[in-house]
Amino acid sequence: MxxxxxxxxxxxxxxxxxxxxxxxxxxxxxxxxxxxxxIIGPVWGIVGEETVTIQHFAEFGVVMxxxxxxxxxxxxxxxxxxxxxxxxxxxxxxxxxxxISCAAFAFNQPLSxxxxxxxxxxxxSTAIVLQTFNEKGLTxxxxxxxxxxxxxxxxxxxxxxxxxxxxxxxxELVEAAKGLEQAAEHHEELSxxxxxxxxxxxxxxxxxxxxxxxxxxxxxxxxxHYVASSGLREIFVAMALLLxxxxxxxxxxxxxxxxxxxFLAGVVLANSEFRHELESxxxxxxxxxxxxxxxxxxxxxxxxxxxxxVALILGLTLGVMLLKAGxxxxxxxxxxxxxxxxxxxxxxxxxxxxxxxxxxxFTLQHHVIPPPIITILQLVVAISMFLTPLLFIxxxxxxxxxxxxxADEQAFDEIVEQGKVIIAGIGRFGQIVNRxxxxxxxxxxxxDYEVGxxxxxxxxxxxxxxxDATRPELLHTAGIEDASMLVVAxxxxxxxxELVHYVKHTYPKVTVLARAFDKGHSYELRHAGADETVxxxxxxxxxxGVVAMKDLGIHPFYVEQKRQTFVKVEQEASEELFxxxxxxxxxxxxxxxxxxLFMQLESNIKEAMQRERGDKHDSGERGWTPxxxxxxxxxx
Amino acid sequence: xxxxxxxxxxxxxxxxxxxxxxxLLFAHPSMHRSEANRPLFHKAQDFDFVTAxxxxxEYPTFEINIEREQQRLLSHDxxxxxxxxxxxxxxxxxxxxxxxxxxxxxxxxxxxTALHGKTFICAITAGGKEDAYRAQGYNxxxxxxxxxxxxxxxxxxxxxxxxxxxxxxxxxAAEQHRLAQHLECWSTLLTxxxxxxxxxxxxxxLVTINDLLLPSKSLPTDAMDKGDx
Numbered sequence: 131m132x133x134x135x136x137x138x139x140x141x142x143x144x145x146x147x148x149x150x151x152x153x154x155x156x157x158x159x160x161x162x163x164x165x166x167x168x169i170i171g172p173v174w175g176i177v178g179e180e181t182v183t184i185q186h187f188a189e190f191g192v193v194m195x196x197x198x199x200x201x202x203x204x205x206x207x208x209x210x211x212x213x214x215x216x217x218x219x220x221x222x223x224x225x226x227x228x229x230i231s232c233a234a235f236a237f238n239q240p241l242s243x244x245x246x247x248x249x250x251x252x253x254x255s256t257a258i259v260l261q262t263f264n265e266k267g268l269t270x271x272x273x274x275x276x277x278x279x280x281x282x283x284x285x286x287x288x289x290x291x292x293x294x295x296x297x298x299x300x301x302e303l304v305e306a307a308k309g310l311e312q313a314a315e316h317h318e319e320l321s322x323x324x325x326x327x328x329x330x331x332x333x334x335x336x337x338x339x340x341x342x343x344x345x346x347x348x349x350x351x352x353x354x355h356y357v358a359s360s361g362l363r364e365i366f367v368a369m370a371l372l373l374x375x376x377x378x379x380x381x382x383x384x385x386x387x388x389x390x391x392x393f394l395a396g397v398v399l400a401n402s403e404f405r406h407e408l409e410s411x412x413x414x415x416x417x418x419x420x421x422x423x424x425x426x427x428x429x430x431x432x433x434x435x436x437x438x439x440v441a442l443i444l445g446l447t448l449g450v451m452l453l454k455a456g457x458x459x460x461x462x463x464x465x466x467x468x469x470x471x472x473x474x475x476x477x478x479x480x481x482x483x484x485x486x487x488x489x490x491x492f493t494l495q496h497h498v499i500p501p502p503i504i505t506i507l508q509l510v511v512a513i514s515m516f517l518t519p520l521l522f523i524x525x526x527x528x529x530x531x532x533x534x535x536x537a538d539e540q541a542f543d544e545i546v547e548q549g550k551v552i553i554a555g556i557g558r559f560g561q562i563v564n565r566x567x568x569x570x571x572x573x574x575x576x577x578d579y580e581v582g583x584x585x586x587x588x589x590x591x592x593x594x595x596x597x598d599a600t601r602p603e604l605l606h607t608a609g610i611e612d613a614s615m616l617v618v619a620x621x622x623x624x625x626x627x628e629l630v631h632y633v634k635h636t637y638p639k640v641t642v643l644a645r646a647f648d649k650g651h652s653y654e655l656r657h658a659g660a661d662e663t664v665x666x667x668x669x670x671x672x673x674x675g676v677v678a679m680k681d682l683g684i685h686p687f688y689v690e691q692k693r694q695t696f697v698k699v700e701q702e703a704s705e706e707l708f709x710x711x712x713x714x715x716x717x718x719x720x721x722x723x724x725x726x727l728f729m730q731l732e733s734n735i736k737e738a739m740q741r742e743r744g745d746k747h748d749s750g751e752r753g754w755t756p757x758x759x760x761x762x763x764x765x766x
Numbered sequence: 767x768x769x770x771x772x773x774x775x776x777x778x779x780x781x782x783x784x785x786x787x788x789x790l791l792f793a794h795p796s797m798h799r800s801e802a803n804r805p806l807f808h809k810a811q812d813f814d815f816v817t818a819x820x821x822x823x824e825y826p827t828f829e830i831n832i833e834r835e836q837q838r839l840l841s842h843d844x845x846x847x848x849x850x851x852x853x854x855x856x857x858x859x860x861x862x863x864x865x866x867x868x869x870x871x872x873x874x875x876x877x878x879t880a881l882h883g884k885t886f887i888c889a890i891t892a893g894g895k896e897d898a899y900r901a902q903g904y905n906x907x908x909x910x911x912x913x914x915x916x917x918x919x920x921x922x923x924x925x926x927x928x929x930x931x932x933x934x935x936x937x938x939a940a941e942q943h944r945l946a947q948h949l950e951c952w953s954t955l956l957t958x959x960x961x962x963x964x965x966x967x968x969x970x971x972l973v974t975i976n977d978l979l980l981p982s983k984s985l986p987t988d989a990m991d992k993g994d995x
Contacts, residue, residue, distance in 0.1 A: 694829050752832045757870035764876050 140177060141184075144170045145421055156265075156519050158258045160484055163421045164512055167428020177429055185426040185491060191419025192488050193378050194412055196389045199285045200396020201409055211279055218276060218465055219283020222479075225457045226252040230450065239503075242298040246498050247507065249291050250490060251450050255483035256281045258518050262478070264611070266522065273474030276467055280458075280479060288485050292387045295489065296496045331385075338384045342377055342391055346398035354404045358581045358596055370411040403584045406577065406595045410603035420484075427487045431512065435505045443506060447513045455480040470525075470533035477521040477529075482511040550575060551615045552608050554599030554629060556587060559645050559666055560619035564592065575608045579620075600629045602636075610637055618644040618660070623651055627658045634659030649704070653711045672696070691753065692739060699738045703731035786885070786962050788816045789842035793849045793860045795822050802891045802936045802945060803850055809949050810848075815960045817842060821859050828862055835867040836880070844885045844959045845925070847916070850936070851892040854905075854912040864919065873923045882924035885959065885966070887975070888913055889952070891936035899934070899973075908973045926966040931955055932974045951979040 144166035152162030170177050208215065231248030235241065259281060260269075268274040350373070357369045377395050378388035399405060436443060458476040462468075467475050490508055493499045499507070550573035553560050560576070567574050576594035578584050587594045597604045599620060610616065616633050618626050630642050644660040646652030652663040672693060679689045710727050790810050794803045797820075811818045817838065825831075839845065849856050871877045890909065898905045899912075910917075910929050920927040933939055933948050955975065958964050969975060 698829075752869070753830075753866045755869065757875060761870065761875055 137177070137180065140170055141422060141425055145425060149421070156262075156522075157516070158261050158519070159421075160255065160257045160424055161515055161519075163424035164428040164515070167425035168431055169428075170425070171429025172431055172433045181426045181429045185423060185430070188419050188423035188426055189488070189491065190378070190388075191416050191421075191423050193388045193392050194374055194416035195420060196285075196289070197374050197392035197396040198409060198412060198416060200393040200398075201400050201405055203282075203286075203397050204400045205397070211282070214276065214279040214465075215283045215286075218461055219280045219287075221461055221464075222280050222457060223252045223284060223287050225461075226454055229453055229457065233449070233453070240300070242300060243499050243503070246295065246298050246489075246493055249294075250486045250493075250507065250511075251454070251482050253284045253288065253483045253485045253489075254281060254454070254479040255481050255515055255518065256285060257484055258481070258515060259478050262519070262522055266526070268474065269612070271471060271474065272467060273471035273478070276462075276465070276471075276475050277478050284483070284485070288488075289387070289390050289393055291489060292389055292492060295492055295498055298493075298498045299496050300498065300500075334384045335386060338380055338386065338391070339394065342380070342394050343398055346395045350399060350404075351402065354402075354596075355581055355585070358404070358407075363598070366407065367411045370408050371415070373408075374412065403588055403594060403596045406575075406604055406607045407597040409607040410597065410601065413603060413607065424484065424487070427491075427508065427512075431508060432505050435502075436509055439506060443509050443513065446506070446510045447517070450482065450510060451480045451514055451517065470529050473529040474525055477525050478518075480521060481514040481518045483515070486511040550609065550613050551617060552577065552599075552605070552610060552613045553617045553619065554578075555618065555620035555645075556583060556592075556594050557619065557621060560617065561587070561592075563617055563619065568592075575613075577604065577608060600625045600632075602632065605633070610640060613640055615641040615643065618642065618655075623647055627651075627654050630655055630660045631658040649707070650711075653708050656708065657712065695738060696735060699735045703734060707731065784962075785815060786843040786960050787841065788813075788844040788846060788956060788959055789838055790816050790818045790846045790848055791821055791860065791863065792819060793821045793847070793857045793863075795857055795859070797822070800850075801940045802933055802948070803848065805945060805949060806848065806889065806891075806952055809952055810956060813956055813960070816956060821863060822857075825859065828859060830859075830863055830866045832866050832869070835863065836869075836872055839867070839884075840880060842884070844887070845881075846887050846889055846959075848889040849891075851890045851909070851912075854907075855915070868919070868923065879924065884925045885928060885964075886916075886920040886925040887928040887959070888916060888930040889932075889955075890930050891933045891939075893937055894934065896934040910973045928964065928966055929969050929972040929975045931976060931979075947980075951976060954979045 145163060148166035148169065149159050149162035152165055153159055157165075171181065227245075227248040229248075230251045231244045234244035234247040239247065259277060263269045263274050263277070269278070354366075354369065357366055373395065374392050377391040381388045381391035399408065402408075455476045458479055459472065462472040462475050487508065490499075490504055490511070494501060494504050551567055553564050553567075553574055553576045556564060556576045556578045557580075560578075564574055564576055574593075576587070576592065577597045577599040578587075578594060579596070579598045581596055584594045584596045595608070597608070599605060599608075610633065616629075618629055620626050620629070626644060630644055633640055634642050642660050644652075644655045644663045646655055646663045646665045648665060652665055655663045676689055676693050679692070680686050707727060790807075792803070792807050792810075794800050794807075797804060807818060807820065810816045819838070821830075847856065847860055849860055855861070868874065869878075872880050890913075892899065892909060894903075894905055897903050899907065899909050901907070905912075909932055913930055917927045931952070933944075935942075939945050939948065958979075964975075964978070969978070972978070
């Protein structure tokens with residue numbers, strides 16, 4: 131037990147120290163984990179043999195990652211992007227794979243090894259690239275958009291690659307491995323399909339995939355519903371894990387890739403109201419496991435190999451990156467991506483990616499590539515990722531300034547980049563806000579913790595998600611980072627206050643609008659940082675008052691003026707009360723002096739309403755005051 | 767007929783070295799569709815001596831703050847109404863603004879001298895071609911004639927009235943590449959107003975002030991003759 135604790139401590143400590151440092155240096159978290167692994171492994175030698183065991187366990191992070199990738203892929207979105215996905219992305223993967231395979235073949239590699247290498251290097255690093263785009267605000271550029279489609283296509287392409295790799299296994303490697311295995315303890319993998327004939331095997335596979343899709347579609351909703359209505363968060367987390375692990379287990383039993391199964395389940399659930407909640411629950415597990423995976427990759431890097439083959443490895447890295455960039459440049463020309471965007475597109479995707487590591491360890495397991503070559507290739511992948519931040523710096527320092535001038539000359543076309551709006555709470559209040567925004571083409575993400583409410587809204591085609599908006603992880607998966615606004619309309623007064631405070635302090639750029647229950651609550655919300663608050667009953671009550679006055683026979687336009695005056699005086703009064711409230715001590719926010727002020731202001735409103743016409747220093751009624759009688763004589 | 771040979775009088779600058787502050791009251795109820803007024807308004811915002819007010823943005827429900835608007839008038843020397851010409855008049859919020867802000871004993875009446883000595887000018891965009899705005903055209907009157915209610919308002923409130931700065935056939939101005947020059951003239955106008963370079967007396971016969979601003983036309987033979995544009 132003690133040994134496990136110490137191991138866990140070493141891995142976690144390495145990650146906690148190295149990853150934030152790497153991020154600060156602009157290297158990204160993937161490289162941070164790799165560095166951490168290098169330090170505890172080859173450099174200090176505090177971890178050793180167990181890395182391989184841990185790596186197998188950590189690979190489950192990849193399975194989770196593909197589940198999350200699936201969750202992000204709504205079928206409609208895929209359909210909309212089909213041209214760029216298949217055209218741009220497909221050609222990138224295909225061409226790069228072809229050229230690199232040819233190169234590997236020219237280096238005297240057997241065909242199957244060459245093909246595997248081609249597949250591995252056709253992928254780029256989603257993690258590094260997307261994170262860098264986000265940090266540098268390049269996501270919405272044309273180059274960024276196109277790079278995203280390519281990365282998405284690559285993520286999808288990983289699935290068939292994982293399925294295809296075992297077929298490339300080299301018989302002599304398998305033989306050698308078998309010999310080793312028999313020498314060591316022999317252990318049988320659990321399998322449902324071991325004894326079945328081919329047709330039965332095919333049937334089992336087909337059945338499992340159909341099962342995942344059909345059950346995912348029909349059974350998951352009532353199940354989630356049942357779990358969510360218990361209101362116990364940890365059970366929902368357990369449920370999410372159960373789902374992923376269950377599918378992974380099923381897939382392994384029928385001899386399919388667990389990643390494929392969870393990916394499918396993710397796609398099936400992409401439209402579900404539980405999507406964001408699932409994401410936010412799986413995300414931390416995935417993050418940690420993937421981190422662990424990268425640490426083990428770093429720890430198993432063989433520096434002896436690097437120092438022996440420096441020239442070869444550096445040469446290979448540069449060759450691969452030039453070739454990838456060349457293919458991207460060519461595609462950019464074909465797809466008419468011009469100027470600085472072409473540079474961004476070609477430079478950002480020139481590295482190999484984290485899936486390269488995954489596929490490499492997969493090829494090792496399935497005896498596709500001889501181990502010495504794998505060690506070298508791992509170094510090539512890692513170094514190409516290390517070089518990526520440098521390419522982004524090159525882009526910013528040399529490419530952008532050159533294209534800036536041309537862009538400056540294209541004058542006034544205002545592009546108002548309108549971020550999305552997150553609406554927390556979709557009860558009576560949030561619903562109306564959402565309807566107005568959506569009707570005007572504003573993108574909204576609606577969150578509510580009432581399963582029934584979400585279900586009802588989904589029935590009338592209002593897109594909403596189950597989830598507790600006061601949880602940072604959920605806000606993160608709902609995309610608070612690039613949202614332009616948060617509307618807080620949740621029913622829990624205290625939670626609303628905390629939410630406002632949290633968001634305003636963590637994401638100062640996000641505008642926060644909040645629904646207040648009463649005056650006191652509105653002050654608390656403003657104090658917590660809300661940019662604007664509206665009392666839930668104020669305007670509707672005022673409206674009823676207006677109707678009442680009209681029904682009493684008072685001229686409608688006169689009533690409207692009175693309403694405006696009321697609002698104006700009330701607003702000024704409220705501001706004064708707020709200042710007073712701020713100075714009051716916590717326990718007695720509504721102390722006697724506040725109450726006195728409130729009564730004073732109430733009488734001010736009354737006075738303002740009854741003020742006579744003609745006195746132009748009134749703050750009350752001023753408009754359309756006629757000049758005094760007989761004034762016309764003064765002009766002659 | 768006055769024929770201003772030196773319209774941007776350098777004498778006046780020497781007489782009044784103090785620079786004028788400009789209040790631009792802009793009214794366009796449909797900014798997102800605007801092709802001419804929006805760039806004009808944005809251009810004006812670039813000048814630090816211009817206070818550019820988008821009335822529809824500030825008072826979307828027409829609840830005009832009379833006190834604030836009167837303070838604005840008091841702290842500026844030049845008042846510009848910028849608007850698309852709607853039914854030979856201003857968009858409704860500018861009428862609302864006049865009805866509310868130009869109060870008795872502020873803008874007119876026995877003690878109503880707040881605007882005395884200020885300069886007033888309209889900057890309009892008109893859909894019709896320039897030819898239409900004359901006795902023989904289908905609009906029968908010149909834009910200056912049609913704007914006479916505002917000219918009289920300026921007179922009654924003691925302001926110097928300048929003929930309008932106008933863009934005609936504004937719906938096709940962008941396609942015909944006329945905007946750039948108009949914006950150029952707009953900058954010239956704002957700078958000239960700021961420097962107090964325009965003598966109202968020399969403009970009394972002009973239909974629009976545009977011709978004074980074109981750099982190529984330093985010596986217009988007859989300011990009324992617009993047949994060449």
